[in-house]
Amino acid sequence: MALVVQKFGGTSVADPDRMRTVADHVARCRRRGDDVVLVISAMGKETDELLRMAEDVSSVRPGREMDMLITAGERKACALMCMALADADVPARSFTGSQAGFLTDTNHRNAKILEITPDRVQESIAEGVVPVVAGSQGVSTERDVTFLGRGGSDTTAVALAHTLGAELCELYTDVSGVFSADPRVVPMASKMTSITFDELLEMTATGCPKPAMRSVEVAHNYEVPLHIRSAFTWEPGTLVVQEETAVEQPIIRAVTHDVSESKVTVADVDDRPGVSAKLFRALADGGVNVDMIVQNVSDDGCTDISFTVPTEDLTAASSILESDEISQLGSKGVSTDESIGKVSIVGAGMKSNPGVAATMFETLANNDINIEMISTSAIRVSCVIAADKAEEAVVLLHSAFGLDRA
Amino acid sequence: MALVVQKFGGTSVADPDRMRTVADHVARCRRRGDDVVLVISAMGKETDELLRMAEDVSSVRPGREMDMLITAGERKACALMCMALADADVPARSFTGSQAGFLTDTNHRNAKILEITPDRVQESIAEGVVPVVAGSQGVSTERDVTFLGRGGSDTTAVALAHTLGAELCELYTDVSGVFSADPRVVPMASKMTSITFDELLEMTATGCPKPAMRSVEVAHNYEVPLHIRSAFTWEPGTLVVQEETAVEQPIIRAVTHDVSESKVTVADVDDRPGVSAKLFRALADGGVNVDMIVQNVSDDGCTDISFTVPTEDLTAASSILESDEISQLGSKGVSTDESIGKVSIVGAGMKSNPGVAATMFETLANNDINIEMISTSAIRVSCVIAADKAEEAVVLLHSAFGLDRA
Numbered sequence: 001m002a003l004v005v006q007k008f009g010g011t012s013v014a015d016p017d018r019m020r021t022v023a024d025h026v027a028r029c030r031r032r033g034d035d036v037v038l039v040i041s042a043m044g045k046e047t048d049e050l051l052r053m054a055e056d057v058s059s060v061r062p063g064r065e066m067d068m069l070i071t072a073g074e075r076k077a078c079a080l081m082c083m084a085l086a087d088a089d090v091p092a093r094s095f096t097g098s099q100a101g102f103l104t105d106t107n108h109r110n111a112k113i114l115e116i117t118p119d120r121v122q123e124s125i126a127e128g129v130v131p132v133v134a135g136s137q138g139v140s141t142e143r144d145v146t147f148l149g150r151g152g153s154d155t156t157a158v159a160l161a162h163t164l165g166a167e168l169c170e171l172y173t174d175v176s177g178v179f180s181a182d183p184r185v186v187p188m189a190s191k192m193t194s195i196t197f198d199e200l201l202e203m204t205a206t207g208c209p210k211p212a213m214r215s216v217e218v219a220h221n222y223e224v225p226l227h228i229r230s231a232f233t234w235e236p237g238t239l240v241v242q243e244e245t246a247v248e249q250p251i252i253r254a255v256t257h258d259v260s261e262s263k264v265t266v267a268d269v270d271d272r273p274g275v276s277a278k279l280f281r282a283l284a285d286g287g288v289n290v291d292m293i294v295q296n297v298s299d300d301g302c303t304d305i306s307f308t309v310p311t312e313d314l315t316a317a318s319s320i321l322e323s324d325e326i327s328q329l330g331s332k333g334v335s336t337d338e339s340i341g342k343v344s345i346v347g348a349g350m351k352s353n354p355g356v357a358a359t360m361f362e363t364l365a366n367n368d369i370n371i372e373m374i375s376t377s378a379i380r381v382s383c384v385i386a387a388d389k390a391e392e393a394v395v396l397l398h399s400a401f402g403l404d405r406a
Numbered sequence: 407m408a409l410v411v412q413k414f415g416g417t418s419v420a421d422p423d424r425m426r427t428v429a430d431h432v433a434r435c436r437r438r439g440d441d442v443v444l445v446i447s448a449m450g451k452e453t454d455e456l457l458r459m460a461e462d463v464s465s466v467r468p469g470r471e472m473d474m475l476i477t478a479g480e481r482k483a484c485a486l487m488c489m490a491l492a493d494a495d496v497p498a499r500s501f502t503g504s505q506a507g508f509l510t511d512t513n514h515r516n517a518k519i520l521e522i523t524p525d526r527v528q529e530s531i532a533e534g535v536v537p538v539v540a541g542s543q544g545v546s547t548e549r550d551v552t553f554l555g556r557g558g559s560d561t562t563a564v565a566l567a568h569t570l571g572a573e574l575c576e577l578y579t580d581v582s583g584v585f586s587a588d589p590r591v592v593p594m595a596s597k598m599t600s601i602t603f604d605e606l607l608e609m610t611a612t613g614c615p616k617p618a619m620r621s622v623e624v625a626h627n628y629e630v631p632l633h634i635r636s637a638f639t640w641e642p643g644t645l646v647v648q649e650e651t652a653v654e655q656p657i658i659r660a661v662t663h664d665v666s667e668s669k670v671t672v673a674d675v676d677d678r679p680g681v682s683a684k685l686f687r688a689l690a691d692g693g694v695n696v697d698m699i700v701q702n703v704s705d706d707g708c709t710d711i712s713f714t715v716p717t718e719d720l721t722a723a724s725s726i727l728e729s730d731e732i733s734q735l736g737s738k739g740v741s742t743d744e745s746i747g748k749v750s751i752v753g754a755g756m757k758s759n760p761g762v763a764a765t766m767f768e769t770l771a772n773n774d775i776n777i778e779m780i781s782t783s784a785i786r787v788s789c790v791i792a793a794d795k796a797e798e799a800v801v802l803l804h805s806a807f808g809l810d811r812a
Contacts, residue, residue, distance in 0.1 A: 016459070016462040016463040019463050020463070020464075050482070053422070053482075053486065054485075054486060054489055056422040057422040057425050057426070057486045057489050057490050057493075058426075058486075058489035058490050058492060058493040059493055060489060060492035060493045061489050061492075062488065062489065062492055064499070064500075065485040065486075065488040065489050065492075065498075065500055066485070066489075068481055068484065068485035068488075068500050068502075069481070069482055069485035069486060069489075071481075072478040072479075072481045072482045072485075073478075075474055075475070075477075075478045075481075076456070076459075076475055076478045078474065079460075079471040079472070079474035079475035079478075080459065080460060080463045080464075080471075080475060082468065082471040082474075083460055083463050083464035083466060083467050083468065083471050083472075083475075084463050084464050086464060086466035086467070086468055086471075087463075087464040087465055087466045092471075093470070094470075094471055094474050096474075096551075099549070120549075143505070143526075145502075
């Protein structure tokens with residue numbers, strides 16, 4: 001008998017039929033003797049619809065009110081799920097983020113969890129009543145309703161699993177697990193039976209869309225066992241573990257890609273201490289999310305700094321770089337490129353296998369794909385290339401590293 | 407400079423256009439120097455849609471979860487209204503029932519307000535920020551979300567106006583005020599400039615659909631000045647006052663009707679003390695809402711008891727009356743009639759004008775409309791007649807009492 005936190009995403013609870021299917025699944029898990037805690041996202045595309053409604057109503061959309069609006073979606077889904085469970089003879093009780101004890105900061109639309117005091121959830125478990133917790137929400141230190149951001153239900157589930165001391169956190173979604181590459185791009189991509197937290201973290205940071213990166217960080221920090229699996233086929237998915245135990249494992253586990261970023265190059269800034277600090281402090285203060293950063297050392301006292309930002313932040317980044325404070329750094333100009341793609345190879349095996357990066361570069365070069373930027377970590381190599389070459393590069397690298405399904 | 411609570415119903419905030427119109431109205435009220443507190447219902451038919459969704463999901467719908475579901479509607483509307491206000495340069499802050507301090511009992515789907523501690527609403531007013539309160543909701547003594555029932559937003563507004571010591575509570579709706587009869591039935595019906603609480607209470611109790619009767623009771627008890635008016639034409643509506651000050655006032659103010667009830671007759675029960683008590687206690691315990699009760703004294707030691715119940719409660723009432731406990735009362739049989747209509751005349755003036763009831767009965771008799779039951783109060787006479795005669799009776803009585811518009 002184990003305590004399992006099960007999170008169901010929007011497509012998994014999109015309509016009454018799906019809700020009943022999930023309720024049946026929970027009933028089966030309980031018959032097998034497990035205690036189940038559910039975390040539920042808003043139904044289907046409801047969050048998008050609420051956002052669109054807000055845009056229709058007003059050009060001014062304060063964060064506090066957006067959070068009040070959006071969190072209605074998860075509440076509805078939780079209440080309906082409790083009814084579906086009642087219909088399946090499973091006693092259940094819904095909890096808003098606040099009722100489940102999620103205290104957050106006051107950063108509306110993207111709040112961070114400060115503390116969880118899940119007394120009511122624990123009482124419910126003790127009574128044999130399934131707690132159904134609204135995903136991605138909490139109450140702030142100012143007693144206002146907060147939203148944890150898109151994909152925040154994963155974070156709710158993982159954080160709750162940690163706080164409750166759950167044996168397992170299952171993230172049910174519309175894909176059957178984590179793949180060695182996006183199966184839409186690489187038909188030969190295969191589902192991984194297991195993956196380490198480090199690898200999954202690098203994958204979600206470089207374009208793998210599910211689960212949400214923040215939830216993997218939390219799972220990693222607190223060593224919450226994760227199982228990413230399908231709410232449609234119910235087959236076993238991908239287990240996320242602390243360390244691979246297999247003696248032989250592939251050097252590279254996955255190839256990821258991301259075409260949602262743009263490149264910014266600040267040319268010929270003075271090559272002296274403090275220049276980068278000023279630049280990136282100004283961008284951070286402006287709320288621009290900088291990803292890869294590459295600086296080329298030069299021999300004429302000047303240097304080029306390139307970095308990538310989400311394309312939606314590009315306008316904000318440009319106006320910051322054109323401000324007086326930044327132009328004092330002596331830059332000869334700022335150029336931007338929206339048509340870039342980032343391809344990454346990820347795998348803990350590369351730590352003990354030299355030459356992995358070289359193989360990646362050769363594969364790209366042999367196919368006339370030019371590399372514009374490179375960044376590496378202990379278990380990842382990322383290359384920025386032209387956006388229209390990204391999918392081709394993923395297919396080539398997936399094959400080059402022996403990941404194509406036998 | 408006055409403090410005014412303004413409640414806007416579902417049709418008044420049904421879409422983005424309507425929300426912006428209401429926001430403009432609030433902006434104008436503030437420019438005139440008033441402090442405004444808003445109470446908002448769910449948009450348009452949203453509550454009905456949520457109920458339908460629950461029916462689609464499950465045949466078991468616990469009250470606690472229904473309330474969690476339904477109250478999402480008002481939250482959404484409040485958040486969107488705050489955005490519309492922000493767009494009109496009016497600072498605003500949404501409050502759920504719980505945040506606005508509405509403590510209720512645990513009677514889900516139809517909770518009663520126990521206490522209001524509107525600290526956050528008052529702070530908001532003091533800061534010059536318009537509080538936008540979700541109608542018809544609160545938090546129970548068990549810390550669960552509760553719904554005050556259909557039409558509960560009126561109650562929220564009136565109770566809040568009382569607690570805040572507001573100068574006026576305006577109930578904005580889709581009709582322009584209270585009419586001397588349903589204008590769809592009586593084209594000559596006229597809007598009243600003012601009406602007493604007693605009269606409005608009798609009217610809402612006998613078929614006048616707006617405002618919700620519970621809110622009139624609260625307004626009456628606490629002497630909260632009410633103004634029932636249109637959110638579409640914005641013209642002055644009907645003021646509800648403690649006592650009419652006019653020297654001359656019509657004897658009868660309004661004719662109301664209601665065809666949503668059924669008649670139940672329990673024939674030939676023993677005419678001894680305690681019989682009625684047993685009967686109506688059993689019905690009350692079964693949740694059946696009994697309205698008119700008429701008992702005919704007989705001379706053979708037996709009596710007939712007739713009463714009306716909402717037609718939706720008729721099945722429940724019948725099964726209670728067929729129970730062993732009730733059949734011991736010696737009844738010769740229970741008969742029911744779904745095709746009845748109740749017409750009522752209401753007016754404080756009848757207290758000092760004898761013969762009003764006689765005029766009513768004569769008017770009906772002269773037109774071959776048979777009276778099945780009669781019940782009276784100091785300012786109301788109600789007759790149960792055949793349902794298909796109800797509209798004709800309303801037209802006749804409206805004319806007979808000189809209410810047709812000059």
